[in-house]
Amino acid sequence: MKFGIIGLGNIGRVHAKNIQDGLVGNAELVAVANQPIESMDDFKAQGIACFGDASELIESGLCDAVIVALPTHLHAPIGIQALEAGLHLIMEKPLACHKAEGERILAARQSESQTIGLMMNQRTHPCYVKIKQWIDAGETGELQRVSWTMTNWFRPEIYYQSSPWRATWKGEGGGVLMNQCPHNIDVLQWLVGMPSNVRAQCSFGKYHDIEVEDEVNAYFEFPNGATGQFSASTGEAPGSNRLEIVGDLGTIITDGNEARLLRNSESVSGFSRRTDEMFGAPETTEEVYRPTEAVNQHAAILNNFVQAANGEAELIAPADAGLESLQLAGAMIFSTWIQDEVSLPLDSMAYEKAILEKIAQSKPREVLQTAAKVDMSKSYR
């Protein structure tokens, strides 16, 4: 598959390196697009076609597929162009700035043979893969409660100051929910499904000089009556990552380094009804899973994408699934704006109307001219 990468910033360069290092089977990097065009001189020197304009790359006829790794507000216009040109598309996360934009991207598909993937790379994280296997095998039984404290996404002020688009309504449609947490929100709904109701309190610019949310506390209700909590922050250090999934038959706990399954000897609801022990509880046994090898998650998603486009595999992260994380993030923001509970599915038109009002008031950021030190390996949790 001949790949073009549009947007050669922090993550675009990671994808380029993975392809060029041969970590993606049957893939070749043939073109890149970025602004300014001089920023790609290292690629030009390798004979890779360089474009200062994304549309030129799309129309060049050089590529079978494009990876869109642009600032989030450009995902929809450029993603739609790529699909209308008949290309396969892998979109960086999040799919778009809000659900209605995401719907427009998906509607631009010209043919069923086009593969549209999403870089939700944490779906290949070994702990989450293991947890998915446990849940799908019925190990936890009916969901009672899910809780995710995801506060180890600390970002210092320079992270925001050095970017014109990050953490602005206009640039990405939100803050921690739209930039750092799309992975966690995606994994959450991939594992336990979507809640039916959301009540949340987001704090906007609480720890940073930004207009969007940098702290979130949310309460979920699921169709079966199960409950959930979600907390996120870019203002805490060291912060923590703790996911608990509690079911009638077992509990799963992970911190992202290992995953533990606590199996109940029998169903909690059954035990509760039959026991005569006033302080009794089911026995539990514990299985601990510790990944032995790190996975190159971005390369894994690209490998799967190529295989899916060749009809050899199901997509691990289809772009359609990106609508779920978009609407869940949107519901948390919307709930704060209206100070009320929000039912899902989110009304994409009502949400678009509300966010367009925020975008209209969004103030462009003056970018600090100090070069920030960038170590992308520290950006993933």
Ligand SMILES: NC(=O)c1ccc[n+]([C@@H]2O[C@H](COP(=O)([O-])OP(=O)(O)OC[C@H]3O[C@@H](n4cnc5c(N)ncnc54)[C@H](O)[C@@H]3O)[C@@H](O)[C@H]2O)c1
């Ligand atoms: N999956 C992940 O692990 C991961 C990690 C980081 C970022 N992301 C996502 O990837 C996207 C990009 O993030 P980033 O941190 O790499 O941003 P970035 O700002 O470092 O890079 C964006 C690049 O796009 C270029 N650009 C901007 N407008 C352009 C245009 N009109 N045409 C061509 N090039 C243009 C910029 O010059 C820049 O080089 C975001 O949506 C972000 O959420 C995903």
